[in-house]
Amino acid sequence: MNHKIYPVTEVGKVTGAFTHFSDPGAGIRTLSTDSRKLADMDHAVFFALAGRRDGHQFIPEVYQAGVRNFIVSAYDRDLDRYPGANFLVVPDTLKALQALAAHHRSQFSFPVIAITGSNGKTVVKEWLYQLLAPEYHVIRSPKSYNSQIGVPLSVWEMNESHTLAIFETGISRTGEMEALREVIQPTIGILTNIGEAHQSGFSSREEKIAEKLRLFKQTGLFIYAPFYLENYIGEIPGERRFTWSRHGHADLEVVDDEILEDKYQFLRGRFGAEEVQCLVPFMDAASVENVICCWATLLALGYDPEVADDRLEKLQPVRMRLELKNGINNCSVIDDSYSLDTSSLAIALDFLKQQNQHPKRTLILSDLPGTGPQDDLYEQVASLLGNKFVDRLIGVGPVIGTHHDKFKMQAQFFDSTEELLDNLGNLKLVSETILLKGARIFGFERISKALTQKVHETILEINLNALEFNLNFYRSQLRPGVGIMAVVKAFSYGSGSFEIANLLQFNKVDYLAVAFADEGVALRKAGITLPIMVMSADAGSLDTLIAHGLEPEVYSSRILEELITVLSQKKTEKYPVHIKLDTGMHRLGFMPAEVGGMLELLRNAPSVKVKSAFSHLVSSEDAADDAFTSHQAALFSELTATMEETLGYSFLRHLSNTSGVTRHPSAQFDMVRLGIGLYGIDTAFKTRSPLQTAVVLKTSISQVKILEPGETVGYNRRGVLPHGGKIATVKIGYADGYDRRLGNGAGKMSINGYLVPTIGNICMDMCMLDVTGTNAREGDEVIVFDEEIRIEEMARQLGTIPYEILTGVSQRVKRVYFYE
Structure with missing residues (x-):
């Protein structure tokens, strides 16, 4: 570890502790507040914090694990039970934790950015990390460690190797920010926005703004949007201030925006006397606002506008976990109780909308936190639910039910989570997709637990964001116009069925491929409408294929003749088929010498039409076989040219598999097939992989x-x-x-x-x-x-x-x- 080791005697002085040392020569390097997450026993100090459970109860267990340094507010005077242990007794262990972290922070002189606001803190922090990483070795808060405990634990991780720190802070009531300011001691401050989150802890919007701004009262630079401080009469901090705005006078003024390719927003702005622009790889309003905040930060820090534009275009989404699980009674459960406001509700409803495995979509929604005009708020929520095709609403809380007349779908209301749980059996939740969206005070994890199937405790977690990232990585490697067939055979490589297919459909892949007809049928029943190629079709499955609009792979004259016979009997014309060519795998497919006979069958069969022709690369990941791969590509090109000339029409051609996409770009043809690479595994990358583990x-x-x-x-x-x-x-x-x-x-x-x-x-x-x-x-x-x-x-x-x-x-x- 690079972390500085503090003598336990120094820790005692910093925290103002009454000390009982058995080993005054001990050194402190690691802070621990959770008995389940101990590490570096020789140099750890355990803080017995008061919380839902009193940390003092775990001292024997922590001692048994090997920790010998404890900061406590009370201790067992029978110290013979803990030979060799050091006890530092303080009035308040949380304040001691904060004081020690503040002392550690004071040892460093590099810039420290502090971020606060009602929403967007974690996203802005993570994006600034991405943007500033080329120049700085950045220490940042892990995930959303922005609490009274999380902030000091984050700051404690600073060491001499870092050149920049980025910490986020969250508060829920007055009197909390000063302690965090003393811990972070920021030199640069960023206010993301002021919204309704945590409003209940403040008597007014003015009070909440004043509390948040305490974080920045000694910063050299303060970055903010004047809109969020409109009508605020208090002092605005910062020796220097940099402002940003969507439509209004500011140092960075965004004056226009345009959607490009259904996946980017092109922003135009003014920065001083200069016209600037930025291509944003997001389209939702919350993400765009967070990007503008980051854009303003780069400009305020002196970055060239062209550099800022280039980096912002490459931003990657930030993880904020939403969980999809199998539920009772053939339901699917989407648990997204991370936060609750209209913006996050809209995002969760988008995910609900993309899940097509059940015909009915149900939302279990708690009262939305915050103050302000409730009629307007719930009118907005009702409109949102209608736009996102929610079929059923189950409301929880004393407020939402008073606005029942605004919701036009089937709706039921309960005053509390407990009342809902008591009536869960009467709700008849069967074969539907259920979204849980509740403010934390409602404890929706209890509803999630009740609705989730009780199964084997070993779990395979599939990160759909990572899968989406990997899909987009491969997309970035394709020539314009090249399509993607996602291979989801074998239960999507063991990771799921409709859950993966829904995501791929939502992300607009062109085709899906499965091994057997029953896999395709299951996807059709789950609402998947994409074209689906079935790789192992046979005579016994042809009726099933036709009934569900599945498209067979045809790899031999026998299969082709059987298919033509069945389709002719049904008086079907131009049914799509996919011709498998054998260019060297020698597993399935028409050999080159067999292509002429296959074409003769096709020319005389109006019941079928070739939708695609494809082959399989034998060793696309292995450089030693690149010559053979080139041979396969040349043979495939020759055979498909003959097919098109003979048949008189064009069709899709696909040859490249996952590794072939990056290693053999000339073999992309009209479409590529992605398989295990979607899950972050591509043996073509022998060293550092650009993929994310899914x-x-x-x-x-x-x-x-x-x-x-x-x-x-x-x-x-x-x-x-x-x-x-x-x-x-x-x-x-x-x-x-x-x-x-x-x-x-x-x-x-x-x-x-x-x-x-x-x-x-x-x-x-x-x-x-x-x-x-x-x-x-x-x-x-x-x-x-x-x-x-x-x-x-x-x-x-x-x-x-x-x-x-x-x-x-x-x-x-x-x-x-x-x-x-």
């Missing part, structure tokens, strides 16, 4: 045991602990898809940041890990694979390919989908 397999610890030296673990006593130690039994085995060959130390998993090996043979439903020397405990989360424990590496160990690892994850493993 799948994480995780489980949990069922039991922890301490074993004596020489004891054995598992079947056939294959696992041995010569010196004794600690093992953890976790809830995954070979029936879940965790290969038996990963036993006895071959496989590794991650627990609380520790990489730990398997020990003993893998069992059917569980396996054991050697967690000696870690803080692992029962119930802890265990990562089986993610962006660190790579599927590619597991495949290499097993002498197989990543496809087998991913598709081998059992269907009994729960799939959870995140959209942020």
Whole structure:
């Protein structure tokens, strides 16, 4: 670690503690506030914070884990129970945490940006990180660590290697900001906006603005939109101020905007006497406003407008997690209780709208927080629900029900979450998609728990944002006009069915491909309307294909003749088929010598029409086979040219698979087929991959045991602990898809940041890990694979390919989908 180590004696002075030292020479490097997330035991200090549970209750457990430094507001005077421990006693452990972080902050002189506002803080922070990273080594708040605890923990991570810090702050009542200002000591301040979020903690909008602006009272530069401080009579902070506006006088004034290609907004503005422009890769109003705030920040920091434009165009979406899960009674549940205002509701409703697996869409919505004209607010909400095609509303809270007359869809209302849960069985939620959107005070996690299927605790998490990012990466590699066929066979490589297909349909891929007819039927029943190619069609499935508008792959004269016969009997004309050519794979497809006979059949069959012709690259990822790949592409081009000349019409041609997209751009033809690359796996990238990991397999610890030296673990006593130690039994085995060959130390998993090996043979439903020397405990989360424990590496160990690892994850493993 690069972090400075503070003598425990210095920590005592900074926090004003009454000290009881057993080891006054101890050093402090790591702050811990959660007994479940301990690390760096030798240099950790545990803060016994008061919260939903009193942190003092966990001191014995933390001590047992190896921590020897404690900051407490009360302590057991029987210190013989804690030999070697240092206790620092303070009146308020939270204030002590903040004081220590503030002391640490004062050790650094590089610029520190502080961000606050009602909405957009996390997004602006993450985007500024993306924008400023080329020049700075940036330390920033992890996720949305903007609270009284999160801010000092974030600031504590500053070290000498950093050259810029970006921290966000959130407050919910008066008197909170001063402590955060003292911790952050910002040199640059950014106010994103002032809205209704957390309004209930303030007597007025004026009071809320004044509290937020306390963060910036000693900043050298303050960046804000005057619109949000309109009619504010207090002092505006900042030795220098930089303003931005959508339509009004400001240092950066956005005067015009235009939508391009249905995915960009082109912004024109004035910056001083200069005309400036910016291409924004987002279209929703909230994102565009956040981008303008970032644009203003770059200009205020002296960046050239052209540099700013170039970087802003490349911004990537920020993760703000929305969770899609399988629910009871054949329902799908979308849990998005992260925040609640009209903007975030609109985003969540867009996601609800894209889910087509059920004919009915239901919204469970709590009272919206904030003050102001309630009639106008709920008129806006009702209009939004109508525009987003919500079929049913279930309202929760004392306010929303008083506006029942505004909602024109089927609606029911409950005064509280408890009342809804008491009546859940009467709601008859069956075969529908349910969106949960509740303010945090309503505790909608209880509704989510009640509506979600109770299944095996091992979970495969699929990050739909990452999948979307990967899709867009490959799109960026295509020539203009080249389409995408997304391959979703084998349960979308083990990651799902309609959940993935809905996202792909929403993102406007051109085609889907499945292996068997029943996979295509399931997608049709889930509301997927995209064209679907079925790769393994046979005579027995032709009636099913036709009934559901599925398009068969035709790879032999036998299949083609059978299809023509069935279609002729049904008096069907020009039914779309996809001709598979064998250019070197030698698996399925017409050999070059067979193409003439195939064309003769097609010319005399008005019942079919070639929609596409395709072939399969044998080794697109391997440079050693590039000559053969070029041969395949040339042969494919020659064969398809013959087909078009003979048939007298054009059709789509596709040859490239995932790795071929980037390695063989000349082989893109009219369309490419994307498969496992959508999930962040592309063996064409031998070193640093530009893709995001879209799948994480995780489980949990069922039991922890301490074993004596020489004891054995598992079947056939294959696992041995010569010196004794600690093992953890976790809830995954070979029936879940965790290969038996990963036993006895071959496989590794991650627990609380520790990489730990398997020990003993893998069992059917569980396996054991050697967690000696870690803080692992029962119930802890265990990562089986993610962006660190790579599927590619597991495949290499097993002498197989990543496809087998991913598709081998059992269907009994729960799939959870995140959209942020």
